[in-house]
Amino acid sequence: MKAREVNFDGLVGLTHHYAGLSFGNEASTKHRYQVSNPKLAALQGLRKMKALADAGFAQAVIPPQERPGIEALRLLGFNGTDEQVVEKAWRQAPHLLSAASSASSMWVANAATVCPSADALDGKVHLTVANLNNKFHRASEAPTTERLLRAIFRDEAHFSVHPALPQVAMFGDEGAANHNRLGGDYGEPGIQLFVYGREESGGLIPARYPARQTLEASQAVARVNQVNPKQLIFAQQNPAVIDQGVFHNDVIAVSNQQVLFCHEQAFLHQQDVLGELRAKVPGFMALEVPANQVSVQDAVETYLFNSQLLSRDDGSMVLVLPQESRQHEGVWRYLNALVASDNPINELKVFDLRESMANGGGPACLRLRVVLNDAERQAVNPAVMMNDALFETLTRWVEKHYRDRLTQADLADPQLLREGREALEELTHLLHLGSVYPFQR
Numbered sequence: 001m002k003a004r005e006v007n008f009d010g011l012v013g014l015t016h017h018y019a020g021l022s023f024g025n026e027a028s029t030k031h032r033y034q035v036s037n038p039k040l041a042a043l044q045g046l047r048k049m050k051a052l053a054d055a056g057f058a059q060a061v062i063p064p065q066e067r068p069g070i071e072a073l074r075l076l077g078f079n080g081t082d083e084q085v086v087e088k089a090w091r092q093a094p095h096l097l098s099a100a101s102s103a104s105s106m107w108v109a110n111a112a113t114v115c116p117s118a119d120a121l122d123g124k125v126h127l128t129v130a131n132l133n134n135k136f137h138r139a140s141e142a143p144t145t146e147r148l149l150r151a152i153f154r155d156e157a158h159f160s161v162h163p164a165l166p167q168v169a170m171f172g173d174e175g176a177a178n179h180n181r182l183g184g185d186y187g188e189p190g191i192q193l194f195v196y197g198r199e200e201s202g203g204l205i206p207a208r209y210p211a212r213q214t215l216e217a218s219q220a221v222a223r224v225n226q227v228n229p230k231q232l233i234f235a236q237q238n239p240a241v242i243d244q245g246v247f248h249n250d251v252i253a254v255s256n257q258q259v260l261f262c263h264e265q266a267f268l269h270q271q272d273v274l275g276e277l278r279a280k281v282p283g284f285m286a287l288e289v290p291a292n293q294v295s296v297q298d299a300v301e302t303y304l305f306n307s308q309l310l311s312r313d314d315g316s317m318v319l320v321l322p323q324e325s326r327q328h329e330g331v332w333r334y335l336n337a338l339v340a341s342d343n344p345i346n347e348l349k350v351f352d353l354r355e356s357m358a359n360g361g362g363p364a365c366l367r368l369r370v371v372l373n374d375a376e377r378q379a380v381n382p383a384v385m386m387n388d389a390l391f392e393t394l395t396r397w398v399e400k401h402y403r404d405r406l407t408q409a410d411l412a413d414p415q416l417l418r419e420g421r422e423a424l425e426e427l428t429h430l431l432h433l434g435s436v437y438p439f440q441r
């Protein structure tokens with residue numbers, strides 16, 4: 001059956017700020033305590049969604065979460081009214097208030113791992129919520145992510161949304177950022193390449209920075225998603241690049257249909273991984289970037305691999321990049337040579353996503369790819385599909401509710417809590433979500 005990829009982008013939340021919460025993510029560490037602009041961040045994301053929708057790519061939106069997360073703070077012993085919880089956290093442990101206020105759910109490549117119906121043993125679309133166990137500020141996303149995904153993929157005849165894996169390090173799971181699907185037409189069975197950073201039972205691990213994803217988690221997600229075992233490949237990320245700031249595989253590789261665009265140091269035993277793909281994916285094409293043209297450090301700084309590789313109906317592909325990759329002379333030269341050479345990529349589209357980039361999130365981090373056939377697409381909550389009207393509505397909503405400046409100290413302002421709830425209450429109506437947020441229950 002004919003199927004297309006729909007990109008679901010995370011809408012940046014009202015508390016977007018720079019807190020240095022993600023050890024191993026160098027942009028996060030570097031921009032700690034800088035002043036953020038949540039309004040601009042949300043508008044930059046919306047502009048990307050609108051431009052891709054206008055260019056003919058199916059596009060949808062995933063709403064942000066309620067922040068500060070009062071429930072998470074209560075679990076840590078801060079009590080009283082919601083305002084008192086915030087105030088006490090701010091006085092006793094400002095870093096915990098920051099973590100509970102992170103807008104990190106915007107990076108929906110980490111929301112879940114998706115299995116298209118063509119790959120699933122039961123013929124349904126499966127989504128397993130990521131537990132994001134490695135970071136406290138991200139692990140608390142999972143329960144609301146599950147409710148949001150159920151409000152979007154609500155038709156159980158087509159979709160199975162699964163809760164996150166158990167919250168322990170052995171099952172650390174970061175979702176689609178460590179998952180690639182390769183193959184021919186989207187509606188045909190594909191090969192799912194799960195990329196992990198470490199194995200609980202031993203093996204190589206990075207020396208400086210954490211490996212967030214385990215093999216045990218990837219295997220469990222593949223089972224939960226009912227991926228046909230014949231269509232599975234598991235590969236380890238190169239621990240040496242994790243130590244250089246590649247905290248997710250999507251910082252060093254991106255795939256689409258028969259193409260894998262990656263750095264030559266992305267995977268451990270890379271030639272074996274490519275050999276397996278060559279054997280299983282008809283027409284497989286690896287576009288491997290040598291270190292002498294783009295170093296791992298340049299890749300981490302410019303996020304050229306954190307791009308979206310999108311197919312047009314005629315089989316050609318567009319690479320959607322952050323502007324940092326155009327500002328780097330060597331990387332931009334490489335990309336232009338890539339477009340000029342013999343492969344399906346024939347256009348570069350560049351976006352200003354500076355607010356998200358400063359926390360380590362590029363174009364690919366901001367989107368969750370969901371392959372859907374016509375019947376499945378019609379079963380998605382139509383209110384989240386991007387079009388001119390929704391773009392106008394959400395832009396006005398952002399203009400009305402978001403601040404254009406936020407520092408860590410602002411998180412203690414009880415007014416911020418009220419602003420967030422008022423905005424999200426309105427958003428649940430705009431997007432026909434029902435009651436998805438803790439304050440609504």
Ligand SMILES: NCCC[C@H](NC(=O)CCC(=O)O)C(=O)O
Nearest residue numbers: 018019020021022025028107365
């Ligand atoms: N896929 C991109 C994820 C980026 C995200 N950054 C953050 O959470 C930084 C938040 C801060 O430091 O304020 C992360 O590292 O998981």
